[in-house]
Amino acid sequence: MGGALLYYEWHSRFNRVRARLQRLRQPKYLFGAIVGGLYFYWYVFGGLARQRYAGRTPAPLSPDSWELVESLAALAFLVVILLMWIIPHQRAALAFSEAEVAFLFPAPIGRRTLIHFKLLKSQTAILFSALFMTLIGRWGGGHFLFRAVAWWAVLSVVNLQMLGSSFARTMLLDRGISNRRRRLLFLGAVGVVVAGVILWARQSLPPPPVVSNPRDLSALADYARQILESGPVPWLLAPFRWVVAPMFASGAKQFCLALCPALAVIALHYVWVIRSNVAFEEASVELSRKFAERIAAARSGNWQAMSKPRKGKRPPFELRPEGWPAMAIYWKNLIGVRHFLGGRAWIWLVWIFIVAGSAMQHGMGRSGAGVMIAAAALMLIFMSLVSGPQMLRQDFRQDLRVADVLKMYPMAAWQVVLGEILAPASLLIRLQWLLLLLAVVFFTSTPNHLAVPISWRISFGVAAALVLPFVDFIALLLPNAVALMFPAWVQLGRNSPRGFETMGQQIILMFGQMLVLALALLPAGLAFATVYFICSYLFGMLPAVVLAALAAAILLATEAAIGVRLLGKAFERFDWSEGVGE
Numbered sequence: 001m002g003g004a005l006l007y008y009e010w011h012s013r014f015n016r017v018r019a020r021l022q023r024l025r026q027p028k029y030l031f032g033a034i035v036g037g038l039y040f041y042w043y044v045f046g047g048l049a050r051q052r053y054a055g056r057t058p059a060p061l062s063p064d065s066w067e068l069v070e071s072l073a074a075l076a077f078l079v080v081i082l083l084m085w086i087i088p089h090q091r092a093a094l095a096f097s098e099a100e101v102a103f104l105f106p107a108p109i110g111r112r113t114l115i116h117f118k119l120l121k122s123q124t125a126i127l128f129s130a131l132f133m134t135l136i137g138r139w140g141g142g143h144f145l146f147r148a149v150a151w152w153a154v155l156s157v158v159n160l161q162m163l164g165s166s167f168a169r170t171m172l173l174d175r176g177i178s179n180r181r182r183r184l185l186f187l188g189a190v191g192v193v194v195a196g197v198i199l200w201a202r203q204s205l206p207p208p209p210v211v212s213n214p215r216d217l218s219a220l221a222d223y224a225r226q227i228l229e230s231g232p233v234p235w236l237l238a239p240f241r242w243v244v245a246p247m248f249a250s251g252a253k254q255f256c257l258a259l260c261p262a263l264a265v266i267a268l269h270y271v272w273v274i275r276s277n278v279a280f281e282e283a284s285v286e287l288s289r290k291f292a293e294r295i296a297a298a299r300s301g302n303w304q305a306m307s308k309p310r311k312g313k314r315p316p317f318e319l320r321p322e323g324w325p326a327m328a329i330y331w332k333n334l335i336g337v338r339h340f341l342g343g344r345a346w347i348w349l350v351w352i353f354i355v356a357g358s359a360m361q362h363g364m365g366r367s368g369a370g371v372m373i374a375a376a377a378l379m380l381i382f383m384s385l386v387s388g389p390q391m392l393r394q395d396f397r398q399d400l401r402v403a404d405v406l407k408m409y410p411m412a413a414w415q416v417v418l419g420e421i422l423a424p425a426s427l428l429i430r431l432q433w434l435l436l437l438l439a440v441v442f443f444t445s446t447p448n449h450l451a452v453p454i455s456w457r458i459s460f461g462v463a464a465a466l467v468l469p470f471v472d473f474i475a476l477l478l479p480n481a482v483a484l485m486f487p488a489w490v491q492l493g494r495n496s497p498r499g500f501e502t503m504g505q506q507i508i509l510m511f512g513q514m515l516v517l518a519l520a521l522l523p524a525g526l527a528f529a530t531v532y533f534i535c536s537y538l539f540g541m542l543p544a545v546v547l548a549a550l551a552a553a554i555l556l557a558t559e560a561a562i563g564v565r566l567l568g569k570a571f572e573r574f575d576w577s578e579g580v581g582e
Contacts, residue, residue: 005117013124037508058448068221070248071228074240080158081240084165086186089179094118094163112274115163119273125153146255150246153262157243160269167276193236200231239265325411329419333394334426374443377435381468382433384428388474390510392424396480396571400487403574414568420475420566428472436461436468461541467524470556474520477563478513484570520559528552 025031094114096104104114130151134144172182187388205226226234229520234241242261249255319331399406406416440461445451535544 068225073244074237077240086183122159156266160273165272167278170278326415326419330422333423374439377439381432381435388428393419394423396483413571414564417564417567425473425476429469459545465547466549466553473560520569524552524555527555
């Protein structure tokens with residue numbers, strides 16, 4: 001039976017690769033594969049070649065620094081393992097396809113054989129992930145092969161730990177220990193251990209140092225080294241250090257000595273998983289059924305059925321039977337981004353900034369912490385302008401497969417376009433206004449300790465708040481225009497093809513959209529400069545900034561209105577049946 005499973009797995013992988021290669025006959029996938037390959041070569045091999053030709057090699061770390069990094073890696077690995085035992089709540093379920101469930105489960109195959117088959121399937125993904133992490137990770141010691149094997153060891157332990165912990169959770173549930181009780185037990189044990197380490201550190205080590213200069217972290221690193229490499233902590237981190245140690249081995253002999261304990265840990269996990277006598281068939285069948293239903297929902301365009309069932313919540317606002325028709329589309333798409341619009345997300349964002357500001361204020365002072373928080377907020381605003389329109393796809397990129405249904409609605413085509421884009425635009429605007437408010441509040445001084453008046457901060461904040469909504473709207477118009485005019489080049493929905501070639505397609509479209517966005521912002525920039533130079537002589541700098549931003553916003557709003565009208569005409573001419581394929 002093992003030979004039959006190997007035959008099945010080999011031909012499944014072979015046919016999948018052959019289908020990917022046959023897909024390259026289509027120009028959109030061929031060009032995408034070429035661009036994706038060039039980008040991957042430029043990022044991975046090109047960076048190494050540039051460093052070699054320029055004579056710049058990364059400065060080697062000292063042995064003490066390597067030991068500290070290894071200890072931190074072991075600590076991070078410990079946290080990952082603990083989360084596997086605390087967070088999950090479902091029973092043990094191995095992911096099988098519907099065909100595998102239909103043919104393998106009724107066959108005369110034991111549970112251990114099915115577990116072996118699952119482990120065999122997972123090795124393909126583990127090997128690919130190890131190779132990928134080795135290529136993009138330009139740090140670590142040893143040869144390329146050594147680092148690849150080290151990543152394979154880490155990922156194999158993670159995979160086996162996930163299976164073993166799921167089996168253990170199922171055994172605890174069968175013995176009457178609920179998920180809540182299990183979490184309390186583990187959290188209590190973790191709390192006791194952490195309290196013991198803190199108590200030992202207070203009695204055996206000096207107080208933690210106060211870092212006055214953020215560029216000088218040597219004192220803080222020495223204190224962390226003392227905690228991680230003395231007392232009870234090394235004993236707690238020992239098994240996890242054995243797993244990550246091959247990553248930091250420099251020579252062949254050192255790598256072989258470090259790999260032996262890691263292989264022993266893998267072997268122990270393997271024996272644990274194989275000898276776990278847990279009934280996972282029923283949960284696996286249920287998981288396979290849910291996965292098949294999600295695929296069927298994606299193919300039919302029923303995106304709401306793909307998400308996990310959640311508790312009923314109030315709609316974002318009351319949708320009345322009469323009113324502006326575009327608000328119905330906006331209301332529908334707004335429900336799809338409720339997990340982004342919830343109050344918890346905004347509270348967590350503000351809380352993160354407050355905690356980060358308090359931590360930085362302790363070592364950098366109030367002015368330095370304010371500059372860092374304001375800089376982080378402005379950086380996030382810029383990132384949202386670049387990547388936000390690509391991430392928020394609750395528009396035509398989600399609903400274009402049901403365009404015939406959208407055309408049946410009693411509303412003009414431009415109203416459908418406006419309603420589709422309003423939901424992601426409103427989310428981006430809320431996020432950016434919140435970040436802008438944080439930047440205005442915390443940017444009290446420059447890095448050179450020069451005070452920034454409140455009038456300056458309010459004026460530039462108001463100017464940015466006037467322009468950002470229309471920039472977001474135009475940035476979202478561009479990917480929707482590509483979806484309407486070139487639907488074959490856009491990944492529509494969640495069941496679209498994925499792969500190396502699709503990454504190249506997204507790179508091509510992203511650069512094209514950035515170029516068009518820059519051209520669309522050029523007239524607004526000229527209007528801003530013109531109004532500013534005129535009004536600065538009449539009213540002063542600060543009123544001129546606000547008036548110039550208002551003029552730029554009006555021009556951007558005009559461009560957005562023209563774009564909505566043009567996309568409305570494109571939507572009227574759109575026909576899904578005219579040669580749009582995968």
